[in-house]
Amino acid sequence: MPRNNAALAVTLPPQFVPIDEVGIDERVSRFSKRSIKKSSKVQALKLALSMLDLTTLSAHDTPERVRQLCHKAKNLLETMPELPHVGAVCVYGPLVKVAKEVLKGTKIHIAAVSTAFPSGMAPLKTKLIETRQFVADGADEIDMVISRGKFFEGDYDYVADEIAAVKEACGKAHLKVILETGELNTLDNVRRASDIAMHAGADFIKTSTGKVQPAATPQVTLVMLEAIRDFYYATGKKIGMKPAGGIATAKQALHYLVMLRETLGEAWLTPDLFRFGASKLANDILMQLVKEQTGAYQSIDYFSME
Amino acid sequence: MSKAERKAEVVDLKDRAAARQERLPVLKTYKLFIDGKFPRSESERYYALTSANGESIANVQLGSRKDFRNAVVAARKAFPGWAGRTAYNRGQILYRMAEMLEGRRAQFIEELETLGASRSEAETETAMAVDRLIYYAGWADKFQQVFSSVNPVASSHFNFSMLEPTGVAALLAPEDSGLLGLISVVAPAVAGGNSVVVLASHSKPLAAITFSEVLHTSDLPAGVINILTGTRKELLKHFASHMDVNALVYCGSDAEEIRTVQLEAAENLKRVVIEENSDWQSEERQSPYTILATQEVKTTWHPIGL
Numbered sequence: 001m002p003r004n005n006a007a008l009a010v011t012l013p014p015q016f017v018p019i020d021e022v023g024i025d026e027r028v029s030r031f032s033k034r035s036i037k038k039s040s041k042v043q044a045l046k047l048a049l050s051m052l053d054l055t056t057l058s059a060h061d062t063p064e065r066v067r068q069l070c071h072k073a074k075n076l077l078e079t080m081p082e083l084p085h086v087g088a089v090c091v092y093g094p095l096v097k098v099a100k101e102v103l104k105g106t107k108i109h110i111a112a113v114s115t116a117f118p119s120g121m122a123p124l125k126t127k128l129i130e131t132r133q134f135v136a137d138g139a140d141e142i143d144m145v146i147s148r149g150k151f152f153e154g155d156y157d158y159v160a161d162e163i164a165a166v167k168e169a170c171g172k173a174h175l176k177v178i179l180e181t182g183e184l185n186t187l188d189n190v191r192r193a194s195d196i197a198m199h200a201g202a203d204f205i206k207t208s209t210g211k212v213q214p215a216a217t218p219q220v221t222l223v224m225l226e227a228i229r230d231f232y233y234a235t236g237k238k239i240g241m242k243p244a245g246g247i248a249t250a251k252q253a254l255h256y257l258v259m260l261r262e263t264l265g266e267a268w269l270t271p272d273l274f275r276f277g278a279s280k281l282a283n284d285i286l287m288q289l290v291k292e293q294t295g296a297y298q299s300i301d302y303f304s305m306e
Numbered sequence: 307m308s309k310a311e312r313k314a315e316v317v318d319l320k321d322r323a324a325a326r327q328e329r330l331p332v333l334k335t336y337k338l339f340i341d342g343k344f345p346r347s348e349s350e351r352y353y354a355l356t357s358a359n360g361e362s363i364a365n366v367q368l369g370s371r372k373d374f375r376n377a378v379v380a381a382r383k384a385f386p387g388w389a390g391r392t393a394y395n396r397g398q399i400l401y402r403m404a405e406m407l408e409g410r411r412a413q414f415i416e417e418l419e420t421l422g423a424s425r426s427e428a429e430t431e432t433a434m435a436v437d438r439l440i441y442y443a444g445w446a447d448k449f450q451q452v453f454s455s456v457n458p459v460a461s462s463h464f465n466f467s468m469l470e471p472t473g474v475a476a477l478l479a480p481e482d483s484g485l486l487g488l489i490s491v492v493a494p495a496v497a498g499g500n501s502v503v504v505l506a507s508h509s510k511p512l513a514a515i516t517f518s519e520v521l522h523t524s525d526l527p528a529g530v531i532n533i534l535t536g537t538r539k540e541l542l543k544h545f546a547s548h549m550d551v552n553a554l555v556y557c558g559s560d561a562e563e564i565r566t567v568q569l570e571a572a573e574n575l576k577r578v579v580i581e582e583n584s585d586w587q588s589e590e591r592q593s594p595y596t597i598l599a600t601q602e603v604k605t606t607w608h609p610i611g612l
Contacts, residue, residue: 296573297375299550 017195017230019187019223028218031259041254042292045285048253049076050084051271053111053242055279056091056306057210063098066091069306070102077286077303080293086282087271088141092117093134100138111141111176115166118180118209120145124162131169141174142166145209146193148183156196163200176204176242181220182212190220194227204240210277215245218259225263238267244277250288253281279306336366336511338373338535339518341380342528347536348372355511358422366511369536371544374503377532378550381474381501384529389471389499397446400497403524404439410520411436414485417512421484431486434587438486441592442493449498449594457605464608469601471499472577473552476545478538480557483586484510488517490586491555492531494596500553503532505545511535538563546570553577553600559584577602 036044054073056065066089073086088109091099099110112134116122131142144166150158167175177197181190197205205224208215221243228239241260247253253276260268268274283305287298337344349370355363367373388396407414411432418428454468475495480487484507495502506514518533534541542563546554547570556567559582571578579599585591 296547296549296570297378297544299548299574302549302574 016188017191017227019191021187021219024187024219024222028222028259031218031262032255034254034258036254036258038292042289044254044257045250045289046084047269048250048257048276049282049285050087051275052086052282052285053088053090053244053275053277054086054282054306055089055210055244055277057113057117061092061095063095065306066095066098067102070099070108072282072304072306073108074103074106076282077290080286080289083289087275090143090277093130093137093139096134096137096139109140110138111143112137112139113143113145113209115144117143117145117178118211120147121149124165127162128165128169131166132171135169135171135173139173141176141204142170143176143178143206145178145180146197148180151184151189151193156192159193160196160200163197163202167201174203175201176206176240177202178206178209178244179224180209180212181207181216181224182214187219187223190223191227194224195231198227198231198237198239202239204242204275206242206244206277208243208245208277210245213246216243216247216277218255221256222259222263225260229264232264238273240273240275241268242275242277247276247278248280248284250281250285253285333364336364336515336535338367338369338377339515339521339531339533340373340377340529341383341532342522344518344522345373348376353537355421357420363420364512366515366535369505369534369541371541373534373536374541374544374548377503377534378474378476378548380529380532381503382550384527385471385474385501387527388496388501388530391499393447393450393499396497396499397443399525400439400443400446400493403520403526404436404443406520406524407432407439407517408436410516413516414513417516418485418510421510421512430587431483435486435489438489438592439493442497442597445494445594445597446497449597452594453598453601459607462609462611464610465605466608467603467605469498469598470604472600472602473500474550475500475502475553475555475600476548476551477502477504477555478542478545478557479504479506479514480581480584480586481507481509481538482584483507485513485517487557487584487586488514490591490596491557491581495553495555495600496531498597498601500600501530501532503534503545503551505538505541506533506535508535508537542566543570546576547573549574551576553579555579555581555600557581557584 054069056069070089073089076083085108088111089099090111093112093114096110096112114131114134115127146159147162163177179193184190184193194205207220225241228241231239260274283300283303286303290298337346347367347369351368352365353368355366357363414432415428418431450469457465457467459465477491479491492502492504514533521531546567554571554576564580568578
């Protein structure tokens, strides 16, 4: 069905790429078997910290809570001032201004979830209004959700055009497109949605909102990374990746970094092209870093909550 | 088939039946007990246990610091649920442990004998172990009344002190008493609402591991009691330095070890209990004051007459 808005015309991938689920499982199981110890572990953990989108996305978030989160983003650990700062803080749109105030003068980005997050059930018009508003308020990154209903209806054009329209509304802000893989049921769908999002203009593709189980899994992440690789070969454009939700331990984070390194190579080992969406991960990484420094296993009791 | 042939076949069958009588021995693999499961040591190490006359008895897991770390994670996870149960229910579960132990007395007596106890010593130790569990089952919902108090104060406050479990307790069980000693340190800590990680006797580990099978069938929630085997020398420092451990009970009288325990435990101000008396059959080993050793006193000042 042709769309009337010519400016939003996008090129859909020529064909659908089927995914071998058994092969993906097999490949994924290998990533957790790499031995990363001592100084290489510390280096990887610091990299993971710099890739972190410190997140609070509760319906009951208050400005004070966001201020506290931003403070944590700026001062991860008083005893280790040499640590890198996190990639971004990720908040609901109405709280962008609060975050902006606290993070002024730092290089920490502000990411806002948009487009009727987490359901995406709203008219395109209101989605564009809120996106423009959040960018005007100071968001550096916009995390949008795709219309899963339209996707399952088979109306891929709608999904693609919507992403393109939101991308346009973002202006200079980076656009992350959340596929909500926990609702897409099959890896084939994950691959298809990834291709649609990238061709429609996404700067990043992101697994989940964190509101649906399962959230990020190594399997869907690998499928998305492979989609990014194929897109890079086809167009020369580097698209970023953000697994979000369900990554709570430093060990898991290391497994993801191994997967990233072995699928996309070193060029992607930067916060510009890879992010973790997580709230508990930061403290677990900090606990591991302190453990490496002191030799004693750590307790969450001695780390600030946010 | 001729008559002679048939006869030969019958003889053959008899031979085979006789051979079946001399079965190959089926030996138990003595494994660790962590989070309600029986894993092998992550280090894949074990040590050989031999009887007095040099016969090989069993290969026992040589637990590593990472096994200890995993056990502390399990104990921490189990702690709020266990501490939150009614004291009465904790008593019921301790009593259930005694019942299960009673039903397997023969097995425990045999294992104690295998490791050098005489028949009557083994019988006495097993019977006392059952009785000791029942003793602490009884105290589980009574020690609070005995040790809590309403305090006279000069201001207009209602002032009262009550007991709370310390948290995750790491126990170094006595070396010389494989079953009774173990139960004498585990039961009071658990009756008081703590979750525990215990290192069993290195030279007498069989009864400790078989005791974990008793725990497994006693309605005890996973992770409340975790049992490790291994060497004290290797694990002592980690038991004492782990920041997520709140209390440490040390049984023994090695001055150097006690010094290490006290130094390392100071880092997070662990409650340290040193048990130097090694007569586990003595009267004083069975006392509500042993429960008190892993309790914290909380005092509340409640304003009155306002």
